[in-house]
Amino acid sequence: MLTLEALTVRAGDFALSADLSLDAPGRVAVIGPSGAGKSTLLDAVAGFRTPASGRVLWNGLDITGLPPGKRPVATLFQDNNLFPHLSLDENLALAIRPRGGRLDKSEAQRRDAALSRVGLGGFGQRRPGEVSGGQQSRAALARVILQNRPVMLLDEPFAALGPALKAEMLSEVRRVADEMGALALIVTHDPGDARRFAERTVVVAEGRAAPARPTEELFADPPPALRDYLGT
Numbered sequence: 001m002l003t004l005e006a007l008t009v010r011a012g013d014f015a016l017s018a019d020l021s022l023d024a025p026g027r028v029a030v031i032g033p034s035g036a037g038k039s040t041l042l043d044a045v046a047g048f049r050t051p052a053s054g055r056v057l058w059n060g061l062d063i064t065g066l067p068p069g070k071r072p073v074a075t076l077f078q079d080n081n082l083f084p085h086l087s088l089d090e091n092l093a094l095a096i097r098p099r100g101g102r103l104d105k106s107e108a109q110r111r112d113a114a115l116s117r118v119g120l121g122g123f124g125q126r127r128p129g130e131v132s133g134g135q136q137s138r139a140a141l142a143r144v145i146l147q148n149r150p151v152m153l154l155d156e157p158f159a160a161l162g163p164a165l166k167a168e169m170l171s172e173v174r175r176v177a178d179e180m181g182a183l184a185l186i187v188t189h190d191p192g193d194a195r196r197f198a199e200r201t202v203v204v205a206e207g208r209a210a211p212a213r214p215t216e217e218l219f220a221d222p223p224p225a226l227r228d229y230l231g232t
């Protein structure tokens with residue numbers, strides 16, 4: 001379980017509060033107006049932003065002071081964050097050996113298995129610029145698989161892809177998250193994405209991340225802040 005306990009996170013003049021828990025495994029959407037603090041929330045979970053007050057707990061353990069690499073968290077960024085000068089194989093090797101170095105045979109097999117799992121078997125020698133945007137997203141997902149952390153954070157990960165490819169990638173992430181037994185949090189602007197992907201949804205608005213509610217129930221009877229955002 002991920003718990004944000006009486007949390008306040010600041011970014012310049014902006015402040016976001018959160019006091020909520022999310023069960024793991026589970027798939028959760030984070031939705032709300034632009035600038036409401038969705039990325040700020042994920043940054044606090046990932047450790048990229050230090051809270052002004054409150055705590056972040058994973059299964060009861062206080063991880064507030066841990067740096068990003070030591071947290072039980074893997075992040076899939078919108079721009080994929082693949083190194084352009086390295087092959088997909090080399091990019092993925094860094095998920096296994098962050099300080100570099102040659103993979104041994106079983107590590108190389110794990111890497112190849114992750115690439116195959118996302119449909120990129122045989123693409124390992126190519127650099128990110130030599131594959132399509134969708135394939136880059138798949139490679140980034142393979143990296144998250146290899147990182148094998150129980151919390152997956154996805155900040156509008158497939159916004160650059162067309163609707164069909166985005167839907168395909170979301171179901172891919174869904175499959176991976178379920179197989180890993182992970183808690184997956186996805187920031188999205190699209191209520192359709194939230195409904196397709198997430199069992200529960202957190203609304204971020206007016207300086208607060210609200211406790212998660214079942215996605216269908218939330219959209220059937222949206223609170224005023226969500227109604228304003230949806231324009232319904």
Ligand SMILES: Nc1ncnc2c1ncn2[C@@H]1O[C@H](COP(=O)(O)OP(=O)(O)OP(=O)(O)O)[C@@H](O)[C@H]1O
Pocket residue numbers: 011012013014032033034035036037038039040041
């Ligand atoms: N480094 C910073 N300095 C000052 N203000 C910041 C900084 N980073 C973010 N903010 C402000 O914090 C608020 C929340 O930003 P955040 O990126 O978390 O919103 P968001 O909900 O993810 O937005 P979007 O949907 O547009 O990506 C915004 O008002 C933003 O202007």
